Amino acid sequence: MSSDYSARHLSVLEGLEAVRKRPGMYIGSTDSRGLMHCLWEIIDNSVDEALAGHGSEIATVLHADGSVEVRDRARGIPVDIEPKTGLSGVEVVFTKLHAGGKFGSGSYAASGGLHGVGASVVNALSERLDVEVDRDGKTWAMSFHRGEPGIFTDTGEPSPDAPFTPFEQRSELRVVAQVAKGVTGTRVRYWADRQIFTKGADFQTEELLGRARQTAFLVPGLALDVTDQRGETAHTTSFQFDGGISEFVEHLARDAPLTDTWRLTGFGTFSETVPVLSDSGAMVPTELQRECHVDIALRWGTGYDTVVRSFVNIISTPKGGSHQLGFDQGLLRFLRAQVEQNARRLKAGSDKLEKDDVLAGLTAVLTVRLPEPQFEGQTKEVLGTPAVRAIVSNVVSKALGERFSSSRRDDKAQSALLLDKVVAEMKSRISARAHKETQRRKNALESSSLPAKLVDCRSSDVAHSELFIVEGDSALGTAKLARDSEHQALLPIRGKILNVQKASVSDMLSNAECASIIQVIGAGSGRSFDISTARYGKVIIMSDADVDGAHIRTLLLTLFFRYMRPMIEEGRMFAAVPPLHRVIVMNPGSKPNETIYTYSESELSGVLAGLKKQGKRHQDPIQRYKGLGEMDADQLATTTMDRRHRTLRRVGIADAEMAGKVFELLMGNDVAPRKEFIIDSSDQLSRERIDV
Structure with a gap:
């Protein structure tokens, strides 16, 4: 590189050249985010008109050819000559940086646009931009190629690849149609310049719909339509809200x-x-x-x-x-x-x-x-x-x-x-801070600060440790003998815990069962929950395979969803799947009998039908487990706790959300939805399902 540096090495970028040279300065980036920002600039111009009381409809169309069009029924961009430049208002808006009606001239009391560069930046970064304005009983039109005004010679549908002739002497705002007196509005259609934007940049439909919905909330009564013609069939979504924010x-x-x-x-x-x-x-x-x-x-x-x-x-x-x-x-x-x-x-x-x-x-x-x-x-x-x-x-x-x-x-x-x-x-924040400062992994000799009913594991390896939340002391006794004491800890809960869906934070923290669960997991609760300090790699809910067990599992899921959600989001919450039946197949001679566990009535029917087909007999009556406490340690270990044989059901965030919604419906404070649910569902309930 040469060491001399003088004025001839300086570059002076005129007009829209600066935008094309440094687009990131104006739109943030040249990926999909920047592409969407260009669209916001055009839409916001129409919204500013609606805020000023002109026009109540804005339509956005994503065309199949990659272009986008924004239409409104507002006042229309001025078409008369701007005295300082000698150019029409349309050309000034789309070709001059820092030009527009939002610099305190009285056209807008409050507006989103204020720098006067939005429309001109979009024009500079477009391979082609067409604008039509309905005003003074006429439709005025002008086209631009990368910011330069001129005429495209289209042979069919408008295209940025059509031959383009720039204006040489002076620009011309063409009259292309007549409109009824009093009809006003603006239509802007542009094709983003692929020389500027990255290859994968595309208009994001969901983001556009979200922005349109948001704007409809912020401007009560304004109707916004979004039409996407890029798929096999065009799809239009409309938004209009009268309730405001x-x-x-x-x-x-x-x-x-x-x-x-x-x-x-x-x-x-x-x-x-x-x-x-x-x-x-x-x-x-x-x-x-x-x-x-x-x-x-x-x-x-x-x-x-x-x-x-x-x-x-x-x-x-x-x-x-x-x-x-x-x-x-x-x-x-x-x-x-x-x-x-x-x-x-x-x-x-x-x-x-x-x-x-x-x-x-x-x-x-x-x-x-x-x-x-x-x-x-x-x-x-x-x-x-x-x-x-x-x-x-x-x-x-x-x-x-x-x-x-x-x-x-x-x-x-x-x-x-x-x-x-x-x-x-x-109080929760202060308590969590104090707990976090003193919290450390407890071994078997240091567990005095944890609930006495916790049966902890010996290992301090969080990744391989598991906490089983078990229903009742009877299940705890069996589970103690069935567990792997190196990696599996047990915490019994007494019946059904508090319904945290409608309880306050203080009520939840003062509930003994909820407080024990939060303390044992050791990562805090609510906003202060820190999953990196959780004491166990997996939390497994082990409840009976009956209605009460499902009820307890739903209550626990609601607690975790409301106050320890990262455990669910990171896939560390599970539900054990205990069997419903034990079928003992009687083998002839000295061959030992075979044990088959089934997990539903339909599975049991299938197993019995298969045994009958094979000519095998089974012991009667078939054992039906009413709870975990009915199993002996070997059976519980084999079916539910032994990592080699058990089945676990991972709890997803949708499961927890559904649990919360069900509890809000069935046990929340709002009576009307619950009454409606009971009435609508009454014809679906069979008499056999009622436990009497």
């Missing part, structure tokens, strides 16, 4: 509600110094008064997962920003004050709430609307406007204060439940 929260929430969905609204003003173009053409620093509107919907559930979605002018901010910091700050500050005021009733002591305690079980949608927000980068993932933090914090504190001081019975009850929950989360 309250309905969005109900859609996002996964657990049973502890509170209703609360709506917190308010606004604040702040001053901001921004450069404003004067009449002389100079940029003059000017102090402006801004107004920020805050709208929040939230609810707490009985679980501990947190789902918070934040938006600025309907643009998602997945990495948060000043508005989310203000939300967290206001929530924590207010609830800390409430806990201090009610410390005696809550038995909170001198400990302070932390953010995780407050956010446990929270589902919230946070939206702010303000003119010209400051984002960090064109991808708009973080809001930077500093003044928004204090405004959101104050709105949250004031709105929650009105809710907690309300005289309505429901508000009082739900406020009390919420304080109980956050204090229980705080």
Whole structure:
């Protein structure tokens, strides 16, 4: 390389050249994520029109040829001449960086677009882009090839491979049709440039549908249609919601509600110094008064997962920003004050709430609307406007204060439940921290801190150790003799544990059986659960093969799903499969009898039919196991505990989710769905299935 370096080595990229040279600066990446970002830019332009009160329908079409089209019935892009450039409004929007109607000109009070580069960036990164505008009784059209305006000579369907002739003297906005007076709208269709995007980049249908659904929640009454024509048959999905972000929260929430969905609204003003173009053409620093509107919907559930979605002018901010910091700050500050005021009733002591305690079980949608927000980068993932933090914090504190001081019975009850929950989360966190600091693998001589009824194994090798949760002391006695004491530990439970689906965290922790299970596994619970510190590689539920056994297994699965979910997600939860019958086949002469175990009535029928066909006899009566305690140690070891012969059923996350739903239906607080289920299912119940 040459060592000389002078001005002639510098490159000056004009217009859209910079976008094509460094696309990642504008759209983040050139894979599917960047491709989708281009589509968001076009869709968001139409959504901004809807936010301004123009147009209530937006349609997105994924064409079979790889192109995508966005249609709206809004005001339409201006088609008159922009005086500074001498170009039509359409050409300015699609070819000039930092040009548009969102720089405080009064066209939009609040918008998602603000840098003026969205449409022009998409145009620069497209092999072909066609735009049609219905306005002034006419349909105006213009086409671009990699950002350059011109005319494609199509012989059939539009294609980026058609001959292209760029404009030489001046650009031309063509009139291609007439429309009725008052009809307005914009249609943009483009083919992404494969010179820019990676080979595997493609439009993600599920991501597009998720974004369309999200936008429909954020703009009540706006209809969004997504049509995918890339398969054998076209498929259209439509979204329209009138409930706004309250309905969005109900859609996002996964657990049973502890509170209703609360709506917190308010606004604040702040001053901001921004450069404003004067009449002389100079940029003059000017102090402006801004107004920020805050709208929040939230609810707490009985679980501990947190789902918070934040938006600025309907643009998602997945990495948060000043508005989310203000939300967290206001929530924590207010609830800390409430806990201090009610410390005696809550038995909170001198400990302070932390953010995780407050956010446990929270589902919230946070939206702010303000003119010209400051984002960090064109991808708009973080809001930077500093003044928004204090405004959101104050709105949250004031709105929650009105809710907690309300005289309505429901508000009082739900406020009390919420304080109980956050204090229980705080106590659980403190307890888990203390337990984690002192926790270490106990050997047979050091197990005094563990429940006395635990029959531990000798090995400290977590990967090969197993914990059997057994039903009752009678099964424990047999299992002690049947187990491999090197690797298999036993924990008996007394009957049916607490139904944690509708119990509070504090009730769960104060329940002896639930607390013993959590303590023995040794990895904490809820948000503080750390699977790397679990004391056993497998947890196996070993209950009787009857209705009560299934009930106990479902209760245990609900406990693990709610408070120790990683054990299920990593495939470390199992259900033992004990046999139902023992068939002793009588062999002639001195040949020893053969034992066959069956696990269902249908399997037993098949075995008996096979023996009859072979002319073999069996002992009567056939033993039917009513519980694990009826087996002797050899039988239990052979069928259920010996790794060489047993059958285990791995529990998947879908099994646990279904267990939770069944318990919510059959044992939850909501009576109406349970009554409906019983009525609808009554004709399916045979008299023989009732145990009387």
